[in-house]
Amino acid sequence: MIIKSIEIENYRNYDKQEIIFDEKTNIIYGDNAQGKTNILEAVFLSGTTKSHRGSKDGEIVGFGKEDAFIRAVYKKNGVEQKVNMQLRSKKKKSVSVNGQPLKRAAELMGLVNIVIFSPEDLGIIKSGPALRRRFMDMQLCQLDKSYLYDLTNYNKIVGQRNKLLKSMGKMKEISDTIDVWDEQLVFYGTKVIKRRKQFIKDLCPVMKKVNSDISGRDDKFEVIYDMDCSDEEYEYRLKKNKEKDLIYKTTSAGPHRDDLKFFINDMDIRVFGSQGQQRTAALALKLSEVEFVKMNIGDTPILLLDDVLSELDSNRQNFLLSSIRNIQTIITCTGLDDFIKNRFTIDKCFNVKNGSIEVKDQKGEI
Ligand SMILES: Nc1ncnc2c1ncn2[C@@H]1O[C@H](COP(=O)(O)OP(=O)(O)O)[C@@H](O)[C@H]1O
Ligand SMILES: [Mg+2]
Numbered sequence: 001m002i003i004k005s006i007e008i009e010n011y012r013n014y015d016k017q018e019i020i021f022d023e024k025t026n027i028i029y030g031d032n033a034q035g036k037t038n039i040l041e042a043v044f045l046s047g048t049t050k051s052h053r054g055s056k057d058g059e060i061v062g063f064g065k066e067d068a069f070i071r072a073v074y075k076k077n078g079v080e081q082k083v084n085m086q087l088r089s090k091k092k093k094s095v096s097v098n099g100q101p102l103k104r105a106a107e108l109m110g111l112v113n114i115v116i117f118s119p120e121d122l123g124i125i126k127s128g129p130a131l132r133r134r135f136m137d138m139q140l141c142q143l144d145k146s147y148l149y150d151l152t153n154y155n156k157i158v159g160q161r162n163k164l165l166k167s168m169g170k171m172k173e174i175s176d177t178i179d180v181w182d183e184q185l186v187f188y189g190t191k192v193i194k195r196r197k198q199f200i201k202d203l204c205p206v207m208k209k210v211n212s213d214i215s216g217r218d219d220k221f222e223v224i225y226d227m228d229c230s231d232e233e234y235e236y237r238l239k240k241n242k243e244k245d246l247i248y249k250t251t252s253a254g255p256h257r258d259d260l261k262f263f264i265n266d267m268d269i270r271v272f273g274s275q276g277q278q279r280t281a282a283l284a285l286k287l288s289e290v291e292f293v294k295m296n297i298g299d300t301p302i303l304l305l306d307d308v309l310s311e312l313d314s315n316r317q318n319f320l321l322s323s324i325r326n327i328q329t330i331i332t333c334t335g336l337d338d339f340i341k342n343r344f345t346i347d348k349c350f351n352v353k354n355g356s357i358e359v360k361d362q363k364g365e366i
Pocket of ligand 1: 013032035062
């Protein structure tokens with residue numbers, strides 16, 4: 001699938017801007033803080049309803065403005081899909097597809113598939129577990145609406161359960177109400193765990209292949225779903241931890257504590273890997289995401305690369321750029337030097353200056 005164009009209005013530092021993308025490789029270059037990432041964020045948002053930076057709608061609306069608009073045109077299986085979005089500070093966003101308003105923004109999920117790779121993702125192996133859970137969730141939510149539904153309910157119930165644990169109510173009442181919540185937690189939690197388990201099982205061989213393509217070596221490579229507790233034992237664990245939860249006033253067991261582990265030749269990359277191995281694994285993880293979407297929907301996702309090329313050495317840069325030839329990619333960077341020097345193909349080139357975009361030729365000239 002491809003994104004044909006996007007128009008943003010009152011969006012961060014943009015007043016009104018339309019961008020028409022090429023079907024292949026698009027480069028957006030410009031100095032820092034000019035608005036490169038903002039464009040990728042708007043594209044990601046228009047496909048997933050979420051900012052990849054985790055920003056709230058109110059932070060995205062241009063300073064001093066009431067509301068922001070995104071109008072994106074996608075092409076999927078030869079059919080145009082028009083996604084319109086209105087973001088406001090204190091209200092929920094409204095979304096329409098081809099002129100039809102959606103009841104809930106989340107209904108948009110699954111219409112388009114986008115994979116974004118940003119500098120923070122390079123640290124995904126090394127960082128805390130939240131980023132790794134987010135990786136699983138972003139993938140699964142885009143591919144599986146029932147997962148999105150189960151996860152949303154699960155998170156809601158964990159939040160309510162924690163609120164109850166923190167409340168100053170009578171111990172007996174809290175304890176009884178918790179039992180009611182726990183039935184629901186087990187219902188949704190086990191579904192989340194099962195789906196994640198299957199996802200990692202499917203992802204593992206894909207990632208092994210991508211990793212050996214990048215490193216040029218046939219290493220043993222494993223991704224392990226390091227679940228906090230299995231679907232079978234979840235109910236038991238909740239019961240067992242109940243007293244502890246009442247004392248510490250938080251829910252201690254469940255998939256909100258899950259993690260992923262990566263092993264190369266039986267070595268835990270997070271703990272023992274070199275920075276190079278960690279970066280290769282992070283890059284492999286992102287490219288596996290692309291492969292995984294292809295396998296699941298029989299179409300390519302849109303790939304967004306936010307300022308990651310300068311963070312990779314030339315071998316990994318080459319690998320990345322050669323593996324994206326058949327997929328629509330939007331790349332941001334500060335300069336075009338590497339592209340020109342290495343003769344990488346650029347199909348369309350944009351320059352950003354202070355919230356305004358100009359189309360340039362492939363040497364960065366008009
Ligand atoms: N809500 C907002 N309203 C207006 N400007 C904003 C808003 N949020 C961020 N900005 C501006 O956007 C710019 C950063 O854009 P960004 O796309 O992150 O830059 P870069 O080109 O480095 O990727 C900064 O100048 C920042 O002040
Ligand atoms: Mg940026």
